[in-house]
Amino acid sequence: MQTEATLAQVDVSELDLVKQCQAGNTEAFDQLVTRYRTRVFAMIYNMVHNEQDAWDLSQDSFVKAWKSIGRFRGRSSFYTWIYRIVMNVTIDWLRKKQVKGAGAEFNDAIQLKEIEPASRTLPKADPLPHERMERSEIRTRIDNAIAQLSPEHRAVILMKEIEEMQYHEIAEALGCSIGTVMSRLFYARKKLQNLLKDVYENI
């Protein structure tokens, strides 16, 4: 019950923030950005595999959200609504990039900052050099495998496995049916299982 009450408070305050945004309050929008910027960036990064592109696309998504927040009616959560914008922006960008035939996707020269989920509560020693290298190789394998999926399949698998979104939320974010989401999830999993079987079997 405690959790439900807290969640309800969060929801109400989020709706309040949205209403303030609709009245033109940029500070309220800033609070929403602070809430979602990391998740939005991570989601886009996992789709495009380049920090600079992910940064720019995150900015584009939030600007688009600000410009169209007047049309948000609260039928879905703000989170789902902004994910729809994020997905539209990112998938459009990926399609254009595919059409242009731009070079390799994995050209990110910037080392990503990595935060372990438990790092805030548990002291953890830095990984040893060989562990770090192994982790980097695993990540490269995963990035390469995800890059072989279509933008729509990438979006579905990431929203399901990383964001733990429900089918209907994914469907809403992508503007497709639940059946399409499940079907895409089926093929995305199959492909990744084939490409990464040796990776997850050896961990």
Next chain:
Amino acid sequence: MKTFEEKWTAWIDGELGGKELAEFEASLPNKAAAEAEKHDAYKLGALLKEQLGARALSNEDFFSHQLRERIARESGPFREPSLEASAWWTVRRLFFTGVASLVLFVICAVVVIREKNPGEQSQYLTQILNARIDPAVSPNATISMFETKEDKVTVLWVEGLQSLPADYAAK
């Protein structure tokens, strides 16, 4: 009616229940292989979560700062309307200048045309009467009638008439 792919996905994610679950599991040709694949799907999910779930946005404050700047630049509450208004005024001025020029041109054209044809708008109305003059008697004779409508005066102008025929009579 769900497709096999939809049922399989729902089964992997634990979304199948009751009769639907029993029917699906009964339809699997090799239950052990399916269970192994389900286990693989869990491992894949865990791997993705572990490796991709911790991507962080560096320079979060700068991200927000840049976004604020961009929003103010692209859709600020005051700047954009004023720019829009100034652009609109320029277009309107151009439009009015065009219309004024056109009106001035028409007025000038009318004045010039009037000056070139002053007789057309004379206060006198000239009418050539349907006069029947014998060409043998008066070959160059013309008869004109000038009428001032305001003063109700009519002047009959006869020219070149050498002799007035006897049958002519004023009516």
